[in-house]
Amino acid sequence: MKPKPGFDETPTTGPLPSESQPTEPEASDISGLAEYSPHFTGHRERLRERFRTGGGEALPDYELLELVLFRAVPRADVKPLAKKLVERFGSFAEAIAAPPARLREIKGVGEAITTEFKLIGAAVERVTRAQMRARPVLSSWSAVIAHCRASMAYADREQFRVLFLDKRNQLILDEVQQSGTVDHTPVYPREVVKRALEVSASAIILVHNHPSGDPTPSKADIQMTKTIIDVAKPLGIEVHDHIIVGKDGHASLKGLRLI
Template sequence: MSDAAPAPLPAKSRNSGHRERLRERAAKGGIDALPDYELLEMLLFRSIPYKDTKPLAKDLLARFGSLEGIGAASHEAIDAQVAESLKIVRGKQSRATALDLQLIFDAARRVAREPASKRPVISSWTALLAYVRVALQHEPIEQFRVLYLDNRNQLILDEVQNRGTIDHAPVYPREVIRRALELSSRNIIVVHNHPAGDPTPSRADIDMTRQIVAAGHPLNVSVHDHLIVGRDGVASFKQLGLI
């Protein structure tokens, strides 16, 4: 029989009292009552069990600007910021923390998509705007998407047609309409983003939209709207009288 002393149990985190108080506040006042840094701090509890996560939460918000900005950031960028804030070498812990955050924000995106995918898009303007803003508002490069709708304006498919550079994504009007016919979609909503922030349509945006409208017209495919998403808001061609 060995006389060796049993291995010591892990020391209780010095932050456990603070964490419990924060959890109690969230339980009593609701998550909505927490500022962004405290919400992020709580999300980090599970990834970082024995360290104060408040400084990291504040550093992430300062680096990426908002919770949406963190959600849109690359794994490498989050990994680097975690390592810098925790003063550790990039490795297993920083990568795991970055992955945990990305899983959380990806799950939130899927939840945000559900209302737009489960009821008519056109009659649910608020859900549509929330969906496109979550999907594109913080994309660092221009992305061109098409929402294909059925005859009841129910979403069939949200498809990324092309990704481009910081200020250009190539668009092929005939391909957009060909895909609509494949999906038996007679109504579409065109969506793309302006990474620079200003959603105001450019002359190229207007010309491209008119080409899609013209390509769809003889085949009875209607372009309901073209939405441009920027950090400053969402521009609607229909509201602007451009469609």
């Protein structure tokens, strides 16, 4: 039989083979994986059961990725691909957050898989934003950090976003203001403050990421923050903090006493 044209393809119709009725493995030119392998259906159910009983903490990163890949690739052994994704990107979180173009560099990853990964990323961001909205931001700082890390920590380009707060420090709007390169994002202080006035914000929290992973603030980060504070203060808008996130952690300019 001819090799399959691609791993991430819509499967042909027909019943799945069972462990009690093994069929001849079919050659695949993707990652050396065999479709219709007699073991993979039982493996999938065993892995799902481990997740149901032990949760995500009971599984290594590649097995969590397998569970995600099951949805996009219904009929193949996806363990080798899951391991390759972790090897390439470093972790479950980094694989899920990787840009589609980089994901597709890996043989076997196509539209179905990239869509599934982006769906999970969007779901996590929406959940963390909802948790942040549940209470005044300043009394739920861990939720703020969790949302910022989920949204930006693994991005491959710098982003600058602003959390706009009302007079009770409840979130009004979470908005990406600018996207830049791997090590620079243009920020226009007057535009930031103008947007705060447009949405009737009484306070703001500045957030940006360092794709290098190291969240240590640069001199430019500190100076830009002070400029925004100088523009915002006469208009009655308080800058609570500037948070920098990266895969290695986060930094707060206020916590570091830099503002």
